[in-house]
Amino acid sequence: MKLVAGIPEPREFHIDLTMSPSAPKPNEPVQLTFQVSDPWKHLPVTKFSFVHEKLLHAFIVSRDLQVFVHDHPVWDRGVFRYAARFPQPGMYRIASDFYPEAATPQMLTQTVFVAGDEPPAVPLTRDYSTKLADNLQVSITTGTGDPMAGTTTSMRFTLSPGEGLEKYLGAWGHMLAVSDDLIDMIHTHPFIADGRPEMQFNLAFPRARMYRVWVQFQRLGIVNTVHFDIPVAAAGP
Numbered sequence: 001m002k003l004v005a006g007i008p009e010p011r012e013f014h015i016d017l018t019m020s021p022s023a024p025k026p027n028e029p030v031q032l033t034f035q036v037s038d039p040w041k042h043l044p045v046t047k048f049s050f051v052h053e054k055l056l057h058a059f060i061v062s063r064d065l066q067v068f069v070h071d072h073p074v075w076d077r078g079v080f081r082y083a084a085r086f087p088q089p090g091m092y093r094i095a096s097d098f099y100p101e102a103a104t105p106q107m108l109t110q111t112v113f114v115a116g117d118e119p120p121a122v123p124l125t126r127d128y129s130t131k132l133a134d135n136l137q138v139s140i141t142t143g144t145g146d147p148m149a150g151t152t153t154s155m156r157f158t159l160s161p162g163e164g165l166e167k168y169l170g171a172w173g174h175m176l177a178v179s180d181d182l183i184d185m186i187h188t189h190p191f192i193a194d195g196r197p198e199m200q201f202n203l204a205f206p207r208a209r210m211y212r213v214w215v216q217f218q219r220l221g222i223v224n225t226v227h228f229d230i231p232v233a234a235a236g237p
Helices: none
Strands: 014-020 032-037 056-062 068-071 075-076 079-084 089-099 108-115 137-141 153-161 172-178 184-186 198-204 210-219 222-231
Touching: 014 089, 014 108, 032 056, 032 089, 056 079, 056 172, 056 184, 068 172, 068 210, 068 222, 089 184, 108 184, 137 222, 153 210, 153 222, 184 198
Parallel strands: none
Antiparallel strands: 014 032, 032 079, 056 068, 056 089, 075 079, 089 108, 137 153, 153 198, 172 184, 172 210, 210 222
């Protein structure tokens, strides 16, 4: 392995997520506390670099993939805090995206449970249908054939109306791709975008699964969120 001066060795940090109350009920106010520690001495981390205008991006997704939240816990006395409500019972995955100072970007996931009978998940099927959000229509294409695991897929989005598009948190778009078993969670941004209504995201899906892909675009001050369901095939021999 060749070492390059000034580039830190990739190491996975640790994040402790606590809830108060510890066993919340659906729609009950709950305080989430995120405590980040380093991978060497397990000491609390107190310095972070801004990533797309925020110190920490949190994504909350329910097991049935019906609940999606992208928000930003607030730094407070050595931890990040976030006031949440979980709308339905069952399991949720929470992905934390942050950048410890003088280290490498991190995306760590935790699992939490909300009291009650969990609604059954409906198996995903291919859904490339055009979506209408608050003030924006979004269409997707991925070329011919289904994406293949481990191979970069170009996802092209067309937005309509095309005027009034604005950057959201410093980027022309945000994407969270989640596998149907909630193991893979990937946060990324456009590979090609310049404010026009056509944008391209490039992503290598890690496994042959169904993936739900949420994308967010801002127009005239309103953040539009839509999702598409994408089957990913196994790589060929």
